């Protein structure tokens with residue numbers, strides 16, 4: 001039997017401790033809301049798979065091409081094996097079939113859904129490893145970590161990998177448009193991750209101000225992760241350039257992070273983040289050189305851990321660890 005000594009919430013180092021449990025032997029354990037650290041090597045392994053898929057399928061993973069469906073099948077198989085309830089939702093774009101992959105983690109309040117997603121398709125001209133293998137792989141590893149920890153969040157967690165973003169946000173728009181109003185109203189927030197491993201990286205957090213349905217809570221949570229690792233951030237207005245747009249249009253609070261695309265890094269940004277001034281955040285944006293060589297591992301690692309931090313802390317997640325492990 002565990003005896004619970006209620007001590008309220010106390011902050012221990014960077015971890016919010018929610019309570020203290022004492023086992024019969026007297027060894028104290030504590031409940032914490034902190035996310036585990038996601039190893040970047042696991043995320044990179046998913047990127048290697050996306051690269052292999054592109055290489056085996058004419059060099060891309062684009063809508064309507066075999067590399068896209070192979071990417072969907074690959075991610076789905078991993079999620080199925082981890083205990084997710086997955087669905088592949090078909091749509092058509094100018095007569096070509098596309099797919100969205102939706103994965104639900106069983107449990108939590110199904111009337112209170114926290115969703116996170118990113119696009120899984122590449123452009124036709126390249127393998128799309130940064131755009132958006134990076135966000136897709138980070139989301140996959142976060143989802144697999146939810147399973148490894150057998151997380152029991154208060155909110156119901158749902159992940160989405162969109163098709164045909166590169167053709168005009170087609171998959172995500174289709175998902176939101178075809179969702180019945182009652183289902184739509186259950187989604188209390190959507191986090192978007194599109195490009196997180198840019199080779200000359202930025203640490204942008206979606207600006208909640210002046211954006212329709214921008215969530216100040218998501219912004220603050222993502223910023224607090226970067227602050228905890230001493231990485232300065234800037235806000236960015238992504239507007240209609242990625243898949244959160246359809247959710248925002250439906251009045252669902254949105255947020256996300258971004259490591260930059262075709263825009264050049266300024267000297268002031270190099271002061272903050274290192275890298276090269278006057279060079280695009282992603283020099284290979286939408287090109288054939290967007291391969292596994294086009295990834296900054298540190299950026300991939302930090303942005304992926306920002307995803308985990310926000311999901312763990314906002315979904316009402318606690319886990320029990322030995323007291324000595326906290327800090």
Ligand code: DPN
Nearest residue numbers: 131194195238241242258261
């Ligand atoms: N929408 C991204 C693409 O797939 O090309 C690029 C992008 C993402 C631009 C996020 C701005 C912000």
Ligand code: ZN
Nearest residue numbers: 131132194195
């Ligand atoms: Zn993209």
